[in-house]
Amino acid sequence: xxxxxxxxxxxxxxxxxxxxxxxxxxxxxxxxxxxxxxxxxxxxxxxxxxxxxxxxxxxxxxxxxxxxxxxxxxxxxxxxxxxxxxxxxxxxxxxxxxxxxxxxxxxxxxxxxxxxxxxxxxxxxxx
Amino acid sequence: xxxxxxxxxxxxxxxxxxxxxxxxxxxxxxxxxxxxxxxxxxxxxxxxxxxxxxxxxxxxxxxxxxxxxxxxxxxxxxxxxxxxxxxxxxxxxxxxxxxxxxxxxxxxxxxxxx
Numbered sequence: 001x002x003x004x005x006x007x008x009x010x011x012x013x014x015x016x017x018x019x020x021x022x023x024x025x026x027x028x029x030x031x032x033x034x035x036x037x038x039x040x041x042x043x044x045x046x047x048x049x050x051x052x053x054x055x056x057x058x059x060x061x062x063x064x065x066x067x068x069x070x071x072x073x074x075x076x077x078x079x080x081x082x083x084x085x086x087x088x089x090x091x092x093x094x095x096x097x098x099x100x101x102x103x104x105x106x107x108x109x110x111x112x113x114x115x116x117x118x119x120x121x122x123x124x125x126x127x
Numbered sequence: 128x129x130x131x132x133x134x135x136x137x138x139x140x141x142x143x144x145x146x147x148x149x150x151x152x153x154x155x156x157x158x159x160x161x162x163x164x165x166x167x168x169x170x171x172x173x174x175x176x177x178x179x180x181x182x183x184x185x186x187x188x189x190x191x192x193x194x195x196x197x198x199x200x201x202x203x204x205x206x207x208x209x210x211x212x213x214x215x216x217x218x219x220x221x222x223x224x225x226x227x228x229x230x231x232x233x234x235x236x237x238x239x240x241x
Contacts, residue, residue, distance in 0.1 A: 010210055026203070029199040029203050033195065035147075039158075060162070061164065073155045073156070083144050087145075124171060
């Protein structure tokens with residue numbers, strides 16, 4: 001059986017602000033994948049030699065790199081914040097019969113985010 | 128009821144989404160600003176170079192890089208279908224998950240060769 005499908009215009013997501021931000025949120029995944037590729041380059045240079053690593057750092061000082069990093073940071077922060085804000089809605093936790101309030105889950109996620117960030121900074125720079 | 132692969136894909140998607148949200152912002156700060164401009168001191172090469180040889184670090188890096196590839200695959204696939212490419216949805220599915228698998232293989236190769 002073939003059901004009737006209401007035709008939807010391909011520009012539906014430009015018609016309403018919330019639709020637009022939904023598509024932007026989904027498109028942040030492109031930046032996530034792009035940064036994965038960059039991490040692979042970074043890892044191979046840092047594993048290769050001091051010279052390869054230094055050359056990479058020099059290119060990271062270029063205006064293009066700074067601009068790209070800022071753009072990626074903006075999109076990936078948008079991903080992170082929308083992701084964390086959705087998590088309490090997906091991850092419904094209970095203590096006994098009581099549902100743990102969304103706000104409490106959200107706060108613990110943000111504290112976890114801060115802790116993870118500090119640990120990574122410590123691994124690379126500290127000690 | 129037929130067995131669906133959807134739960135597995137969704138697990139990979141959400142694990143990758145969580146990992147990238149947790150660690151990519153700070154990594155962007157580090158690779159984009161702190162390391163090139165030596166804002167947190169110099170001499171980080173030795174530290175990173177040595178750490179990358181550690182099996183546990185490699186294992187962590189494998190998950191940190193490969194799972195976000197699957198996060199991308201899942202999101203990008205549905206976005207392309209949603210914005211009008213429904214007629215080629217099978218090809219999109221193959222390219223997206225195939226891309227994530229290739230990305231993971233590439234990650235293994237890079238980490239293996241250290």
